[in-house]
Amino acid sequence: MNLWGGRFESLPAESLFALSRSIHFDWRLARYDIASSLAHLASLVEEKVVSADTAKLLDQALREISREITAGELHPTVEDEDVHSALERLLKERVGEVGGALRAGRSRNDQIVTDLKLFLLVQMRDVALKVASLAKTVLKRSEENVDVIAPGFTHLQHAQPVSFGQELAKHAFALERDLSRIANWIDRTDLSPLGSGALAGSSLVPLPEKAAKILGFSGVVGNSIDAVSDRDFVAEALFILSLISIHLSRMGEEFTLYTSQEFGWVVLADAYSTGSSIMPQKKNPDIAELARGKAGRTIGNLTTLLTVLKGLPFAYNRDLQEDKEPIFDSLETLQILLPAMEGMISTATFSREKIESGSGRGFALATEIADFLAARNVPFSEGHDVAGRVVRYCEEKGIELSDLKEVDLQSIDTRLTSDLIPLLDVRGAVESRRSSLGTSTSKVRAANNLLLRKIADHEGMTKQGLGALSKVLGL
Numbered sequence: 001m002n003l004w005g006g007r008f009e010s011l012p013a014e015s016l017f018a019l020s021r022s023i024h025f026d027w028r029l030a031r032y033d034i035a036s037s038l039a040h041l042a043s044l045v046e047e048k049v050v051s052a053d054t055a056k057l058l059d060q061a062l063r064e065i066s067r068e069i070t071a072g073e074l075h076p077t078v079e080d081e082d083v084h085s086a087l088e089r090l091l092k093e094r095v096g097e098v099g100g101a102l103r104a105g106r107s108r109n110d111q112i113v114t115d116l117k118l119f120l121l122v123q124m125r126d127v128a129l130k131v132a133s134l135a136k137t138v139l140k141r142s143e144e145n146v147d148v149i150a151p152g153f154t155h156l157q158h159a160q161p162v163s164f165g166q167e168l169a170k171h172a173f174a175l176e177r178d179l180s181r182i183a184n185w186i187d188r189t190d191l192s193p194l195g196s197g198a199l200a201g202s203s204l205v206p207l208p209e210k211a212a213k214i215l216g217f218s219g220v221v222g223n224s225i226d227a228v229s230d231r232d233f234v235a236e237a238l239f240i241l242s243l244i245s246i247h248l249s250r251m252g253e254e255f256t257l258y259t260s261q262e263f264g265w266v267v268l269a270d271a272y273s274t275g276s277s278i279m280p281q282k283k284n285p286d287i288a289e290l291a292r293g294k295a296g297r298t299i300g301n302l303t304t305l306l307t308v309l310k311g312l313p314f315a316y317n318r319d320l321q322e323d324k325e326p327i328f329d330s331l332e333t334l335q336i337l338l339p340a341m342e343g344m345i346s347t348a349t350f351s352r353e354k355i356e357s358g359s360g361r362g363f364a365l366a367t368e369i370a371d372f373l374a375a376r377n378v379p380f381s382e383g384h385d386v387a388g389r390v391v392r393y394c395e396e397k398g399i400e401l402s403d404l405k406e407v408d409l410q411s412i413d414t415r416l417t418s419d420l421i422p423l424l425d426v427r428g429a430v431e432s433r434r435s436s437l438g439t440s441t442s443k444v445r446a447a448n449n450l451l452l453r454k455i456a457d458h459e460g461m462t463k464q465g466l467g468a469l470s471k472v473l474g475l
Contacts, residue, residue, distance in 0.1 A: 020318075023076045025325050026083045032118040033083050034066045035473045036111060036194055037102055039211035043195075049204050050101050058102065061094045066474065083115070084108050105204035109316040110196035115126040116324065117189055118215065118473060120237055123331050125466040128182045130338040131244060132459040135175040138347045139448050139455075142169040146441050146448075148352050149359045149426045150265075158362030161426040162439040164355055169448050174247045176451055179458040181240045185233070185467065191225035192217035199315035200224055216472035228316045231309055236321045238302040241330040245295040248341055252291030255344070259285045264354045269347035272340070287344045294333050301326035359426045365390045367399045368423045368432075373415060386413050402426075 012020070041058055042092060044050040050058070065087065068074040080086035091099035146165030151158045195201065195208025201224040205211070212220045221227040258266035268285055276282035308322045331366075366387045373383030390412055394401060403423045409416035422428050433439045437447065469475075 017081070020081060020127050020321075022082045022186065022321055022324070023080045023086055025328060026112075027076050027086070028328070029083050029112075029115040029119055030069050030087060031066050031475060032115040032473065033087055033111065034062050034069075035118065035216060036114045036211070037087070038062055040106055040194060040205070040216040041102060042214055043205045043207065043211050044101070044104060046210060047105075047206070049104050054098055054101060057095050057244060058091070058099065061091055061099070063095070063474075065090050082108075084111055092413070105196040105197065107193065107196075107228075110193050110224075113196075113228060113230070114192065114194040114215070116327075117193065117233060118469075120233065120327070121189060122466065122469060122475065123239070124182055124185065124237055127177055127241070127244070127331065127334050127338070127461050128462045129459065129466075130335070130342075131175050131178050131182075132455050132462070133343075134338055135172040135179070135455050136452065137369045138168055138172040138175070138340050139452055141345060141348070141350075142166070142172065142448055143445070145350055145355075146444050148350070148355050149430055150355045151359045152439075153360065153365055158358070160367055161359045161364050161430050163430055163441055164350070165441070165448075166439045166444045169444065169451070171247065171251050172448070172451060172455075174250075175244075176454055176458070178240065178244045178247065179455065179462075181243070183461065185236055185240060188236070189233040190218045191221045192219070193230070195220065196224035196227040199228050206367050212332050214472070215383065216469050220340070224336070225315045228321070229312065229314070231320060232306065234327050235302070235305050235309065238298070238305055240326055240328055241327075241334055242295070242298040242302045244334060245291075245298040245330075245337070248291040248337060249295035251341065251345075252285075252288035253350070255288040256285050256292075259283075259288070260440060265351055267349040267351070268344060269349075272344040272347055283387075285344075287340045288295050291337060291341060294316040294337055297333055298330045301330045303456045311324075311327075356426075360400060360402055363401055365424050365426065365429055366391050368429050369401075369420065372420045372423055376415065378415065386416070389413070 038059060041055055041062075041441065042051065045052060045055045045417045065074060074090065076083075076086040080089065088099060088103070131321070142165040142167070145168060146163050148162050148164040150164035150167055151164035153166070182375045192212035194211045194215070195205050195388070202208075208220050221230075221388075255266060255268075257263050259268055268283065270283075272287055274286045276284065304326045305323055308319050312319055369387035369390055370380060370383035373386060374380045378386075390404070390409070393408065393412055394404070404421070404424060406418045406421065409420060423432065431440045434443055436443060438444075
């Protein structure tokens with residue numbers, strides 16, 4: 001059923017209808033469209049555009065349709081163009097032509113952006129809860145491994161020894177930033193565009209604030225032209241989802257390395273691994289690898305929408321129909337990826353022996369020598385040079401820094417006294433990093449506990465907002 005046609009002498013060509021049709025992906029907005037229709041109906045009644053008796057009939061029919069959609073009993077047909085036309089058809093089938101009264105004072109332009117905002121305000125909160133759950137799992141595994149000493153890496157080369165718990169926890173810190181971004185996104189998105197009409201507002205609904213309040217929005221947008229053409233909130237959501245995917249991809253890369261025979265740091269649970277169809281011995285980290293791969297998908301979705309938006313003039317353009325499939329796909333990708341990553345990490349077995357075995361190799365303690373001299377008022381550049389000479393000495397002797405004796409140190413530089421020897425131990429080096437953001441076990445625990453409280457705050461606010469919005473929308 002078309003929502004237009006009076007001035008046309010023929011129906012749309014099949015090719016036009018096929019190109020224009022969006023019901024196959026926007027039907028998921030049906031319950032949100034009904035919620036916005038009920039709010040709009042309340043405004044029409046208040047302005048006496050629709051009678052109370054008619055409103056009662058429409059209200060009852062809309063709620064029945066919503067219940068039947070939720071139960072999976074109602075579906076669109078191949079003749080339906082989009083979610084709006086499908087719902088108007090269903091409504092008219094139940095109440096007759098009076099079902100068309102709801103179209104007064106609104107357009108598909110403000111209708112779809114309202115539906116999409118409501119949908120994303122629910123879905124992004126749901127993603128946030130999954131991100132928070134994963135972050136807490138990462139911090140739990142961090143606590144279990146906080147006193148395990150691992151080689152730290154830069155450039156994929158051994159750098160300095162660190163707490164393996166801190167190495168794991170870094171991912172939770174990135175995920176907390178994602179939670180913060182979602183919270184900020186909610187604040188910017190939580191304004192209703194309903195009442196903008198096609199672009200100029202509505203003479204029939206002079207107080208859009210009423211519908212906004214019914215729908216749980218915190219206010220109304222300030223410019224009706226901007227309202228119907230704005231997809232910043234979709235682009236920003238896609239960016240947030242892309243960045244979450246990138247964080248998951250980096251985790252996936254590390255776990256792929258950890259589980260390799262060359263590292264041997266991690267053994268994945270059978271339930272979160274796959275095998276090979278030809279090599280019986282294989283145990284593959286597919287979840288970690290798919291996390292890397294799916295980041296390309298979410299980044300592509302972001303790029304798609306940014307390209308659509310970059311040259312649009314004035315108010316609504318049909319190009320904006322291309323906003324939905326990218327965001328739907330990115331949401332679905334994260335909804336299945338986040339629980340899988342959490343399961344993989346929560347059930348993984350970490351090998352303390354393997355992790356710690358390489359923590360002092362590659363002269364990872366060389367910085368301790370330069371720091372030792374700096375603490376004794378030797379300019380760091382000079383101490384750096386001395387440390388380099390110590391490394392060269394060890395290479396020539398075929399020994400590690402931890403093998404050095406006082407006589408070795410004195411032969412290189414007399415300022416290298418026996419007080420340095422306890423620092424040439426990986427555990428001593430780690431525990432010496434006692435700054436608030438450092439790698440000593442006490443500081444890692446303190447930082448993780450603070451982060452847990454932040455995550456709990458995000459989680460509490462998200463649940464509260466999701467509960468309130470779901471109640472308002474009848475979801």
